Amino acid sequence: MLLSKKERDFRRSYSDYHAMVLNALYHRVGNMEDAEDICHELFVSYYRKFDEVRDARSWLFGAMKFCISNYYRKKAGDNQATIDIDTMEDDINLAFENGARDMRIVINEALEHGDNYRDEKDRILFDLVAINKYTYKEAAKELGLTARQAFYRYQQISRRIVDYLNKRGITRIEDLL
């Protein structure tokens, strides 16, 4: 074969996660130039550690925090205090009242629950459409699906997440809206 297994797997993994990672970075840093630079750095590290990575999603999102922190430290100079990304993210959660925070935890569990997704593509599709507000067509293009396939899959995932919430005692989503 023309390419080694590592190159093939890395290309597939890059293709799957690139948009999701870049969206998350854009959301955190607020501008595309910085997001692209951090994303580049992140994927270069990912390539170098590719053989050791077992769970691509966890690795990428874990490493993202360090990359953001490092990027800003480099940008501001070494004298600058380290930016704690975890603290930044926690601030969003703390903005909720106690009851709402509990609800947020339950919803987060539903979103993270592996059985709600048939495969990793499902999970990425859900993130792109529900979280990042991609259209079905855009998400389909990103994942190598047709828009119809993306729509169908998305409906299935939503149904499974709603079922999960039902099992956790949230029988009427309307009541929470």
Added chain:
Amino acid sequence: MKKPGHEAQQLERLLGKYRFTQPVPPEVRDGILSSKKERYVRVLKTAGAFTAVYGVVASLYFAAKKAGIGLTIAKVLAAGMALLTISIGGYYAASAVRDRLLPASDKPAPGAALSDSGWVDEIMLFDGRIIRGAIISRGDPYRVRTASGTLLIPRKHIKAVRPLAGESAPAR
């Protein structure tokens, strides 16, 4: 009864309310989707893993993905096999149809490929030799294209010429 997409809509509203959504503006989404390959190549270059082959493969892969075709080695092999099978089958089918439709008299005789017009002649010489080929010119000498090349035969050595292919060929 709930209409299709009802659950998805409710879930989206729920995610919005509890601030799980991280909307990305359309122009940013366009940028992310359109320059994916370039960014991939840049990553490989920085990692020191880029080669021309990777560049070509990446171009094909991302173009196929954009078009909604998941390109895996298995799919490429399957498509190649299918194409080969169809080509071979088509060739044999066309041959069978041609054999069935063409009358026996129109079928080229062995060696007919020697002649553009489909004619093959048998030239008998006075010394007893027989030459098979397509007569290109009937001057002196005769020019005859044979399987082994073009021969020049002086007219005085020719005893008779007999056509092997074509019923309407005049007797010579």
